[in-house]
Amino acid sequence: MYYSLTDFTLLRPPTWVGLGNFEALLKDRLFLKSVTVTLGFVLGTTLPVWIISLLAAAVFFQRFRGRETLKVLFFSPVLPSLVVVAIVWRVLLHPNGILTTLLRPLSGLGEINWLNDPTLSPITMILINDWTIIPFYMLIWLAGLSGLPPELLDAARVDGANWFQSFLRIQLPLLRPTAVFVATITTINAFQGFTLQYAISPGRGGPIDVNTTMGLLIWKYGFQFYRMGSASAVSVVLFALIMIVTAVQLLWSRGDQFSLN
Amino acid sequence: MANPPHVVAKQIGTGERATFLEERLRKRMRSLVWFTIALVLAVSFFFPLYIMVSSSFKAEEEVLTTPIHWFPEKFQGLEQYRKAFEVVPLLRFFFNSALMASIDVVVTVIFSALAGYGFAKFRFWGRRFFFFFVLSTMTVPFQILLVPLFIEVRNLGWDNSYAGLIIPGIMNAFGVFMMRQFAYAIPDELLDAARIDGASEPRIFWQVVFPLLAPASASLAVIIFLFSWNNFLWPLVVIKDQIYATIPVGITVFTQPHSAEPQWAVAMAVSTLATLPVALLFVFFQRYFIQGMVLSGLKG
Numbered sequence: 171m172y173y174s175l176t177d178f179t180l181l182r183p184p185t186w187v188g189l190g191n192f193e194a195l196l197k198d199r200l201f202l203k204s205v206t207v208t209l210g211f212v213l214g215t216t217l218p219v220w221i222i223s224l225l226a227a228a229v230f231f232q233r234f235r236g237r238e239t240l241k242v243l244f245f246s247p248v249l250p251s252l253v254v255v256a257i258v259w260r261v262l263l264h265p266n267g268i269l270t271t272l273l274r275p276l277s278g279l280g281e282i283n284w285l286n287d288p289t290l291s292p293i294t295m296i297l298i299n300d301w302t303i304i305p306f307y308m309l310i311w312l313a314g315l316s317g318l319p320p321e322l323l324d325a326a327r328v329d330g331a332n333w334f335q336s337f338l339r340i341q342l343p344l345l346r347p348t349a350v351f352v353a354t355i356t357t358i359n360a361f362q363g364f365t366l367q368y369a370i371s372p373g374r375g376g377p378i379d380v381n382t383t384m385g386l387l388i389w390k391y392g393f394q395f396y397r398m399g400s401a402s403a404v405s406v407v408l409f410a411l412i413m414i415v416t417a418v419q420l421l422w423s424r425g426d427q428f429s430l431n
Numbered sequence: 432m433a434n435p436p437h438v439v440a441k442q443i444g445t446g447e448r449a450t451f452l453e454e455r456l457r458k459r460m461r462s463l464v465w466f467t468i469a470l471v472l473a474v475s476f477f478f479p480l481y482i483m484v485s486s487s488f489k490a491e492e493e494v495l496t497t498p499i500h501w502f503p504e505k506f507q508g509l510e511q512y513r514k515a516f517e518v519v520p521l522l523r524f525f526f527n528s529a530l531m532a533s534i535d536v537v538v539t540v541i542f543s544a545l546a547g548y549g550f551a552k553f554r555f556w557g558r559r560f561f562f563f564f565v566l567s568t569m570t571v572p573f574q575i576l577l578v579p580l581f582i583e584v585r586n587l588g589w590d591n592s593y594a595g596l597i598i599p600g601i602m603n604a605f606g607v608f609m610m611r612q613f614a615y616a617i618p619d620e621l622l623d624a625a626r627i628d629g630a631s632e633p634r635i636f637w638q639v640v641f642p643l644l645a646p647a648s649a650s651l652a653v654i655i656f657l658f659s660w661n662n663f664l665w666p667l668v669v670i671k672d673q674i675y676a677t678i679p680v681g682i683t684v685f686t687q688p689h690s691a692e693p694q695w696a697v698a699m700a701v702s703t704l705a706t707l708p709v710a711l712l713f714v715f716f717q718r719y720f721i722q723g724m725v726l727s728g729l730k731g
């Protein structure tokens with residue numbers, strides 16, 4: 171915290187600049203851009219991950235042959251580190267890569283510039299990131315589903331509800347704590363997006379900084395330009411953002427609960 | 432004229448049999464539908480990792496060809512793996528990662544068990560305050576701590592060394608929290624009985640409490656290993672020399688810059704090797720793995 175109020179380049183001892191670093195940030199176009207980049211990444215992560223992981227959990231909660239094997243395969247993207255993920259996707263998304271080749275007949279345009287196109291590139295980051303975390307949140311949902319008393323489902327079936335009705339009307343409302351948990355944790359983690367952008371976006375955060383998240387900016391200021399004061403100031407703003415958004419989420423979900431009771 | 436009684440009975444019999452078969456068929460169909468959806472999900476999510484492993488056995492020119500080679504046609508055996516050890520000091524990276532992960536695991540598990548047991552079973556002045564204090568460190572994202580932690584480590588002269596790499600990550604509030612939950616479940620009578628038998632407090636911990644916490648410790652160990660093995664940001668900033676680099680930091684040479692392309696088959700071999708320990712852990716300790724992940728709510 172203290173360093174955010176100083177001018178500190180590691181070579182000289184920190185000098186006090188008061189709120190100077192924060193003032194500078196407000197005029198810093200790279201910082202302002204990183205805030206929008208981060209918010210975009212958070213939006214692209216939270217809601218899709220929440221929905222898809224829930225649906226996947228609903229599928230793997232059913233009984234069918236081969237379920238355990240398929241679940242293990244589905245879960246596998248959670249295992250590799252994000253650097254490995256970056257390397258593998260660099261191959262898949264290479265202009266001659268397998269995914270690009272597979273999608274060529276669909277796109278009709280020939281070349282898809284997954285990583286170098288300023289519009290497409292942030293979406294690519296979100297796709298890759300969602301791929302690695304959806305199976306994990308599926309597991310969280312699944313644990314929640316398994317914790318519900320099975321009598322409720324049996325009762326619903328006797329009353330003639332199909333799986334969709336019982337899912338929507340019985341299981342989902344009871345899973346409120348899991349729902350809030352998944353929403354807040356995905357948000358907190360997405361705000362800290364760093365490794366993927368660092369590893370796979372051209373020139374660490376490019377093209378033209380469309381992938382420079384606040385996490386990446388902390389690293390750039392602190393460990394590329396050795397501006398520890400600026401880096402700390404970005405950290406403080408990031409922390410404040412995470413706190414505010416999480417608090418709003420928690421209050422909102424609790425307010426909801428009160429209105430239901 | 433009404434059917435004689437035995438004919439009626441027969442008709443009911445076949446009718447019931449028909450609905451029974453129909454029901455079974457419906458169940459079969461339903462399970463087939465779920466299976467198909469799950470298969471699509473599993474295949475699409477596993478696909479990139481299949482490409483990773485299969486490409487590591489291909490010849491270099493086979494990785495990026497049209498039409499796609501779904502299987503290695505010029506099967507290379509372990510040739511790409513052998514090359515991988517020449518392209519980067521992979522053995523050194525593995526050693527560093529293993530060193531960091533094993534110290535992290537052992538220290539975290541033992542101290543978390545000790546602290547968790549203490550918070551759960553002993554009353555002392557400021558207990559609630561200290562526990563709250565420990566918990567509050569859990570709510571601060573690591574990126575916020577990055578700069579101050581780095582400066583502190585640098586002031587200690589630990590940057591670019593094993594000490595700086597390992598020591599800051601050695602304790603973990605989550606472990607304390609998790610162990611406290613499990614230690615709560617240990618009945619007080621058991622501890623009192625041991626005390627009456629004259630066991631010393633350290634002995635009670637090692638011979639009574641710790642064995643009871645073993646399953647929880649296993650889950651914690653697995654999750655700490657995963658986190659430590661895949662940890663990236665801290666090793667990235669604290670380590671300057673390749674000799675101290677862990678695997679994720681060491682293999683970033685395969686990610687940048689985009690102007691220079693690595694040997695892709697070798698890159699896939701390296702990726703496969705880097706993932707192998709975690710994959711093995713997952714296969715053999717699936718139960719602990721999943722429990723640890725669900726409890727921690729963290730993806731490394």
